[in-house]
Amino acid sequence: MKARCVKAPFFASLVSCLLVLLLTAGPAAAHKASDAYLSLSADAQGLTGRWDIALRDLDFALGLDADGNAEITWGELRARHAAIAAYAAARLAVRGDGAPCRVDVGPQQVVGHGDGAYTVLPLAFACERPGARALDIEYRLFADTDPLHRGLLKLTLDGQTRTAVLDPQAAAVSFAAGQRSAWSEFTSYLGQGVWHIWIGLDHILFLLSLLLPAVLAWQGAPVHRWAPVARFGAAFWDVLRIVTAFTVAHSITLTLATLGWLTLPSRPVEATIAASVVLAALNNVWPVLHERRWAVAFVFGLIHGFGFAGALADLGLPQGALALALVGFNLGVEAGQLAIVMVFLPLAFALRRGWFYRRALLVGGSLVIALLAGLWFVERAFDLALLPS
Secondary structure, X not given: OOOOOOOOOHHHHHHXXXXXXXXXXXXXXXXXXXXXEEEEEEEOOEXXXXXXXXXXXXXHHHOOOOOOOOOOOHHHHHHOHHHHHHHHHOOEEEEEOOEXXXXXXXXXXXXXXXXXXXXXXXXXXXXXXXXXXXXXXXXXXXXXOOOOOEEEEEEEEOOEEEEEEEEOOEOEEEEEOOOOOHHHHHHHHHHHHHHHHHHOHHHHHHHHHHHHHHHEEEEOOOOOEEEEOOOHHHHHHHHHHHHHHHHHHHHHHHHHHHOOOOOOOHHHHHHHHHHHHHHHHHXXXXXXXXXXXXXXXXXXXXXXXXXXXXXXXXXXXXXXXXXXXXXXXXXHHHHHHHHHHHHHHHHHHHHOOOHHHHHHHHHHHHHHHHHHHHHHHHHHHHOOOOOOO
């Protein structure tokens, strides 16, 4: 079904389109993006590795669920092992010192990651030049079916761990023994921080739920309503307090979790993040904390930080550049947030006096956000599938 934008002044139409697109993208974007984990180790004896690929992604590409009952059994998986191995091997190319390496895929196993079951493919490479000091890797898994898929690569070469994120837009990477660029590590994690915010609809909707009333002021008895603020400066400082509180809070827990000083199970964290979106959205309709939304941002920002830490851990942290990776990812998250704020705030301020903003966007939009986040909460808390993935 096509989403239609309402007929309204230009700014109103633009904001309504953005909101509709966000919410119609919700069911897919609420879930963890498609990732696969490729670990390689190169030494004088040769090159070996393992490849963890989500069964749900392989099922979409190859049709593993033979009986169509929405469950992939071990028998169904084992029956398609040759097809899985051939499919994966055809989408990974490795060259050692410029010469090609043939990849052999061993018997598969199944492991669980935070977002479901994965097949584990043991890899052994036969290179024309064993003990290669330079590796070129080209990754094309699901490039023809999922433009958002990422391959999270961790390579041990010459005793050093290197990491990279590969996707259809950046499918090739090269490494050389003894060669490491701190700047490339930093910029890689900076970009992944921005990307994590932009594909994390739950984080975006939490932030937007707190920002929607920023161009309004709550009037108590006897009227009990939101009224437009008179000056842009008042809205700006309100947004600054909210974003600063959220930033400080998630930076604390992101750091603690990344360093291993404090960790929480992923399912309760993700369920609580969904609950935070519900509460923030409902607070716009029935204001309880209308003057201290920065406090809400700080408290729930602590939980969102654990969610960011899970995403950062999935990338495979380089132990020799842990601080750079942490700072780069965190700054990327902030850059992604600021980009959203820079688009949102001027548009919201321009629309704040109209019925469309105060009723359709603030009240109606908040109720839709709360409903969607409520479904996410049930899915995450009770491991159910209520929305299409």
